Amino acid sequence: xxxxxxxxxxxxxxxxxxxxxxxxxxxxxxxxxxxxxxxxxxxxxxxxxxxxxxxxxxxxxxxxxxxxxxxxxxxxxxxxxxxxxxxxxxxxxxxxxxxxxxxxxxxxxxxxxxxxxxxxxxxxxxxxxxxxxxxxxxxxxxxxxxxxxxxxxxxxxxxxxxxxxxxxxxxxxxxxxxxxxxxxxxxxxxxxxxxxxxx
Amino acid sequence: xxxxxxxxxxxxxxxxxxxxxxxxxxxxxxxxxxxxxxxxxxxxxxxxxxxxxxxxxxxxxxxxxxxxxxxxxxxxxxxxxxxxxxxxxxxxxxxxxxxxxxxxxxxxxxxxxxxxxxxxxxxxxxxxxxxxxxxxxxxxxxxxxxxxxxxxxxxxxxxxxxxxxxxxxxxxxxxxxxxxxxxxxxxxxxxxxxxxxxx
DNA sequence: GTCCATCTGTACCCTATGGTACATTTGCGG
DNA sequence: CCGCAAATGTACCATAGGGTACAGATGGAC
Numbered sequence: 225x226x227x228x229x230x231x232x233x234x235x236x237x238x239x240x241x242x243x244x245x246x247x248x249x250x251x252x253x254x255x256x257x258x259x260x261x262x263x264x265x266x267x268x269x270x271x272x273x274x275x276x277x278x279x280x281x282x283x284x285x286x287x288x289x290x291x292x293x294x295x296x297x298x299x300x301x302x303x304x305x306x307x308x309x310x311x312x313x314x315x316x317x318x319x320x321x322x323x324x325x326x327x328x329x330x331x332x333x334x335x336x337x338x339x340x341x342x343x344x345x346x347x348x349x350x351x352x353x354x355x356x357x358x359x360x361x362x363x364x365x366x367x368x369x370x371x372x373x374x375x376x377x378x379x380x381x382x383x384x385x386x387x388x389x390x391x392x393x394x395x396x397x398x399x400x401x402x403x404x405x406x407x408x409x410x411x412x413x414x415x416x417x418x419x420x421x422x423x
Numbered sequence: 424x425x426x427x428x429x430x431x432x433x434x435x436x437x438x439x440x441x442x443x444x445x446x447x448x449x450x451x452x453x454x455x456x457x458x459x460x461x462x463x464x465x466x467x468x469x470x471x472x473x474x475x476x477x478x479x480x481x482x483x484x485x486x487x488x489x490x491x492x493x494x495x496x497x498x499x500x501x502x503x504x505x506x507x508x509x510x511x512x513x514x515x516x517x518x519x520x521x522x523x524x525x526x527x528x529x530x531x532x533x534x535x536x537x538x539x540x541x542x543x544x545x546x547x548x549x550x551x552x553x554x555x556x557x558x559x560x561x562x563x564x565x566x567x568x569x570x571x572x573x574x575x576x577x578x579x580x581x582x583x584x585x586x587x588x589x590x591x592x593x594x595x596x597x598x599x600x601x602x603x604x605x606x607x608x609x610x611x612x613x614x615x616x617x618x619x620x621x622x
Numbered sequence: 623g624t625c626c627a628t629c630t631g632t633a634c635c636c637t638a639t640g641g642t643a644c645a646t647t648t649g650c651g652g
Numbered sequence: 653c654c655g656c657a658a659a660t661g662t663a664c665c666a667t668a669g670g671g672t673a674c675a676g677a678t679g680g681a682c
Contacts, residue, residue, distance in 0.1 A: 227659080247447075263634035265660045266659065267644080270659090333584055334532070335445055336444040378584070383577045385532060388529070399574060427630095462630060468629060
């Protein structure tokens, strides 16, 4: 069998870049062909479902990455403090170091009736729940954890908007550091039994 | 002269809804025609520049609204506390009551080289600066104000992402209330001379 | 009522779009 | 070296895309 020119992982990464740069509706097959160096034949061989399947693959890849690097630490047995540090490290690595975008967020804003709506909701819901659970394990009340988790997600997603709007990661990185410190402080306070409120 | 079927304001609002629902690239002239009830003739009469001019008009309208309802209170002579309340009221009204989206944020995420890049940057930069200036007038140090302003913008933009992802405004409204309270607390603390840190 | 600029719908144009068909190449298993 | 399935490029298709041309409708000014 003829070897594929691109490993599937690389191919999906290229696709991710195209959708990132042009948006789903804005990414034409010609763009995709240029970005991947592949003709339609190869693309439709790899993704018989066409553009929609390509985007689905990118989303699935993103979901996997998050499952491994973000959700697993939060949901797993790691101590809450370490889990949250791991989450922020992963987020920083993903969005700053690797220069990715949150395609979930972009698709969420872009179109009302995207075929990916369910995936988007599931992604954020899982992230939120994992973070809440982790904070609760760290001794935070559920109500307080709920607020903190929503705030954290919003800061990250909004940070990415500003990241792109300002064409620089400084503001985004500052937001990450700030929220990381806030969560650390809350957990530390709970740990030492103090009833201090930070929200 | 024949009277236009739609006031320009209404027309722009309809356009806003279409771009909101489909994204810029995803909104076809057919969609726009359906949403406005106008044929191409009328549309191109009102916007000779086509789709791009339509989107520019929507953005200009949005910018005007923000200038009036958000920037003016912050930049004007209003007491900082009242100005910030006004800002949150306007944001709530705009995004929740009126059900609008932040087209700036959506466009920011969607495509790298959009012709609206400069407008997007300008919008967020002005908002950020106005908020910083207002907080500084309220006695907050510039560095602290800078952090708080970035955080506030990110929470609002990220809140909109979650708003749409969860298909409900509850989380967004909670975020608004939370951040409003936080800024109020900071200003109140400064006002009473306390050195309390909240970030 | 007439006039004329404004406004509007329709028919049309060219291009780019997503998608298909298929002949050709590639390279592992034997 | 051969066979064969995987992988690929090219030519092609039907349609929808944005945009233009233009004839007709509209309605205030006079």
